[in-house]
Amino acid sequence: MNIKTIFQGISTFFGKHKESCATLFVAFPGVALDAVVEYNEGGFTPYFWRDIFYLGVMIACLLLYRFLLLRRGDVYTIPVYTIVLGQMLSVLIRIQDPNVHFESYFLKAEIILTLMMFGIGMLVHAKHIVILLVFNLFFMVSSYLAVPAFPVGKFVFYGVIVSSSSLLAYFSQRMLVRLYRKLKEANKIIQVKNEELSEINQSKDRLFRIIGHDLRTPFHQLQLLVDMIDQTDDQQEKAEIKALLKESAGKGNQLLEDLMKWSSSYKQNAEVVLEKKDISQVVERVFEFSDFTTKTKEISLINKLPKNLEILMNPTMMETVLRNLIANSIKFSHRGSYITVQSEKLDGLLKIAIIDKGIGMCKTRLGNLFLQDKNESTSGTENENGSGFGLSIAKKLVEKQNGTFEVTSEYNKGTTISLYFPLGQIA
Numbered sequence: 001m002n003i004k005t006i007f008q009g010i011s012t013f014f015g016k017h018k019e020s021c022a023t024l025f026v027a028f029p030g031v032a033l034d035a036v037v038e039y040n041e042g043g044f045t046p047y048f049w050r051d052i053f054y055l056g057v058m059i060a061c062l063l064l065y066r067f068l069l070l071r072r073g074d075v076y077t078i079p080v081y082t083i084v085l086g087q088m089l090s091v092l093i094r095i096q097d098p099n100v101h102f103e104s105y106f107l108k109a110e111i112i113l114t115l116m117m118f119g120i121g122m123l124v125h126a127k128h129i130v131i132l133l134v135f136n137l138f139f140m141v142s143s144y145l146a147v148p149a150f151p152v153g154k155f156v157f158y159g160v161i162v163s164s165s166s167l168l169a170y171f172s173q174r175m176l177v178r179l180y181r182k183l184k185e186a187n188k189i190i191q192v193k194n195e196e197l198s199e200i201n202q203s204k205d206r207l208f209r210i211i212g213h214d215l216r217t218p219f220h221q222l223q224l225l226v227d228m229i230d231q232t233d234d235q236q237e238k239a240e241i242k243a244l245l246k247e248s249a250g251k252g253n254q255l256l257e258d259l260m261k262w263s264s265s266y267k268q269n270a271e272v273v274l275e276k277k278d279i280s281q282v283v284e285r286v287f288e289f290s291d292f293t294t295k296t297k298e299i300s301l302i303n304k305l306p307k308n309l310e311i312l313m314n315p316t317m318m319e320t321v322l323r324n325l326i327a328n329s330i331k332f333s334h335r336g337s338y339i340t341v342q343s344e345k346l347d348g349l350l351k352i353a354i355i356d357k358g359i360g361m362c363k364t365r366l367g368n369l370f371l372q373d374k375n376e377s378t379s380g381t382e383n384e385n386g387s388g389f390g391l392s393i394a395k396k397l398v399e400k401q402n403g404t405f406e407v408t409s410e411y412n413k414g415t416t417i418s419l420y421f422p423l424g425q426i427a
Helices: 003-016 018-042 046-068 073-096 102-123 127-146 152-231 237-261 277-287 292-295 315-331 363-367 391-398
Strands: 275-278 300-303 308-312 338-346 350-355 403-410 414-422
Touching: 003 292, 018 046, 018 073, 073 102, 073 127, 102 127, 102 292, 127 152, 127 414, 152 237, 237 338, 275 277, 275 315, 275 338, 277 292, 277 308, 277 315, 277 363, 292 315, 308 414, 315 338, 315 350, 315 414, 391 403
Parallel strands: 300 338
Antiparallel strands: 275 308, 338 350, 350 414, 403 414
16 A cells, blocks of 8 residues: 555545544643643643643443434534533633633633634635634633723733634635535536536447348458359359449448438437338348348248338337348347247237247347347357347337337247337237
8 A cells, every 4th residue: 555545544544533633632622732732730620621621522432423312413512512612611710710810711711712713614604603603702802891991902802813714704604605615516517528528429339239230241242242253253153243332332322321321310329310110111121131141041031020010219220220130130040040029918908929930049149139248249040240249229210100119039949029019019
């Protein structure tokens, strides 16, 4: 542990326990020193035992605070009032002795009052300054009546000094309170701005992932088609591949335009505009987009959704969701298998399920599916690559449309991804 760490620890402790610390490090040593002085002057006099009583009060307050029987502010206010009133009473008792030098003891009481008043005003509350000033007024009047020979001008002078110190403490305390509030407000604004900036960065990253993930398919298709052209000399087959190239490029271009249009309005906290659309048609568009991949792997896509099943959704967002989920199912399905999209109404919800009979997932992978630091992309049944973000993207986009997302899977038996939407969202 280095010196910097020690000072930071002390600073933190003082910040949390400023009243008790003030009692320990200011009042306690001062009272102990006064007890030594009183003992050296007269031994075990009542004034020595008075100081011992002060120390006992401070220790008792600290113990009560330690066991949560006393509030923090009371740890300082109780000793302050005890010491101030005790000192004033001691002066009024001492001056009964004609051999006592009144001014020195009176000045000592005023100095102690000034210090205590400044401390209590700064550390606890400014109202205590007013209370102690009233006590001092009564003390000065009592002292003047007890020692009428003492010059009135000195009483006035000491009163002005104490009052000026109290006003300084009051205005300093008010200034510190205002500065603290402004600092607190500024920190709150900074915190909000930092959170907004973090959300914007996360939104930007998510948007790049969505666009990048969706554009993988058309570019992959184009690459496969170009390779196919290089591998054949049949002109008829080349013409068919060129037609497929044009179709794939058109789909990719349309996809890019849709994503860019959507991305211009996409924000982390922006309200998603939902409209009534036929979910079955969205599924058909996704099937058409995935046509090349399904033909390549000889996979059948089956849409069992009823026609005109309209739900409140964001069409582009929902198409992105289904495109990711269908692509994922194709990736992990065996050649010659099939993928089904079907719906079911249950418990006030509409369930839309994407079902495949592919390789599935083990319990460990299923549990880590949405953990960014543990979820890793795995190769498909024919070594297709992935980013590992597809399901996470789909889940977040479903939730932004007031839906919920569920994945069930069994290793070597397949996966079912279920989307649930409130029946109140269904037209």
